[in-house]
Amino acid sequence: MGNKYYEHIFQPIKIGRMTVKNRLETAPAGPFLADFNGDVTRELIEWYRRLARGGAGIVTIGDSPVKNEMETRIGHVINLGTDKIVNTLCRLAEVIQRYGAKASIELTYHVNRAPAQMSREEIRTLRQDFVNAAWRCLGAGMDMIMIHGAHGQAISQFFSPVRNQRTDEYGGSTANRVRFIKEMLSEIRDKVGDRLAIEYRLSGDELIEGGLTLEDQLEFAALIEDQVDLFNISAAQIFDFDTLPRMFPTAYYPHGVNAYLAAEFKKVLKTPVTAVGSIDFELAEEILAKEQADMVAMLRGVIADPDCIRKAKEGRSEEIRPCIRCNLCIDRLHWGYHWPARCAVNPVTGREAEFYNYPLPLAKKKVVVVGGGAGRHGSCPDCSQVRSSGCVVGERRSPGRTPENSGQPAL
Incomplete structure (x- = not known):
């Protein structure tokens, strides 16, 4: 029986071999609460505990580089480039799963060298870095990994006919430009089998001249669909400031400004699709009811009110503290000095370890x-x-x- 307030949002769904309790996923973002070497801290555990306790079906640990050595280090994000991470990542996964959520983690690579600048050996090494990171995530008990191939990130550049100027088997034709991604996904699948679900994040349209278009990305998704369990459809390109508001839609944009892109992928793919980009509960229900997507990802709204999902499920939507889409959180995480996460309407954000675990007084x-x-x-x-x-x-x-x-x- 569906939820009487949001019938479609609170329906379970099968992703890979796992069953997710509802159609809501927390979108990935790095709160910069790991230590500088990329290990899990108490602050990071409490951040994700609060998100999981709120009721999301999938909680995604954001921005976790597969290689976090000195030349790529940005600090205070989980370092998946070492076996030492498995122990503490295991504790983080257990905290998320304790509340009935599936634990996912976003695999990223932050060296933005054009594909033409990489030797074959560097390509093999990068591919192996992703495979090793996925293996560590499996060892830590994660349920799913998300490959970040959106927003002009390094691995997405292989498919770009503009940015990929290689003349060997990794450049030129469509089959060659998709080769690196297909090889990487195939090797990950060979290593982890179906024990980890694989989500692939891409920009449905990069929205820049010469960038990957909706038609390009529909073709790309079809070529890798057999290795993917869930597609996450974002938009824009992080290196073009004119398109950034479509990555993190502000109050000047309507809610769900990118949802039409997910709907286009939903039309042609058999694999489940996630819509993302400033989506509230009313719009999420509409998107799911119209079968424009199979899941909806949200994060800023959950940061503003970590209990918003539970409140929506219980018919208490009027009690939700809304995200005002000021992007203070984004400014601190992406354009500042990688400061810890904060929120303009939720003073506890990033301070959960300090404020949510104080002892209760003996008397009221x-x-x-x-x-x-x-x-x-x-x-x-x-x-x-x-x-x-x-x-x-x-x-x-x-x-x-x-x-x-x-x-x-x-x-």
Whole structure:
């Protein structure tokens, strides 16, 4: 029986050999809470615990380089380039799975050298780096891996007729340009079998002159479909600032601005498809009901309110603290100095280890929140977590206004 509030969102789905409890996946992003050498920290565990506890079917650990040596190191992201990661990654996977979610991890490669600059030996090494990383993820108990082939990342450049200027078996014809990806996926599958589901992330359209178009990417997806269990359809190209708002749609764009791309892939592929890009619950339900995608990925909304999925399932959507799409989180993670994740509307973001695990007082306490608006609404849920007998708020105050007897104009 479907959920009476969102019938399609809370239906289970089969991905590879695993059954996912609902159609929601947390999209990948690196919160930069690992240590500098790329090991899992308590802060990182608590970050993902909070996402998993909220009710997503799949929780994706973001931005985990398959090779994180000095020449590629960006710091504070999980380093999948060493066997030492298996022990602590295992603990992270267990925390996610404890809440009924499937644990996935995004495999990335951050050296953006054009394919023509790579020797055959470097290509073989890169391919093996992905295979080794997938093997470590399997050893750590992960359920799925996501190959990041979107946004102009290095491996996506092999299929680009503009950026791939090779004249050997890895360049030129369509069959040659897809060869590296097919070989990599085949070798991963040979190594892990069906014990890991494989998700492939790509830009449905790079949206730049000379970039990979929707038609190009539909052809590409069909060529690798036999090795993939789930396609994640994003958009744009990270090296072109004009297209960045389509990667991380701001408040100036409508919700689900890239959803039409997933719908096009859904028309031609038998493999399940995930839509992503500023999608709220109402739109997610519509996308799934119209069979424009099989799953929906969201992250910024879950960062803003980690309980939003549970609230939607319980018919309490009006209680969800919305993401305002200001992209403070994105600015800190991508364009700053790789600072820890923060959120403009959720002060606990990135500080879960500090704020969610304090001991409860032995007796209930009375808490007074003075004022109205966001401060009041943000404080009351926190009061309930520390055995407060309730919030008491001023009666003659309203959001955005000073006290009525002050004679001051409204803000």
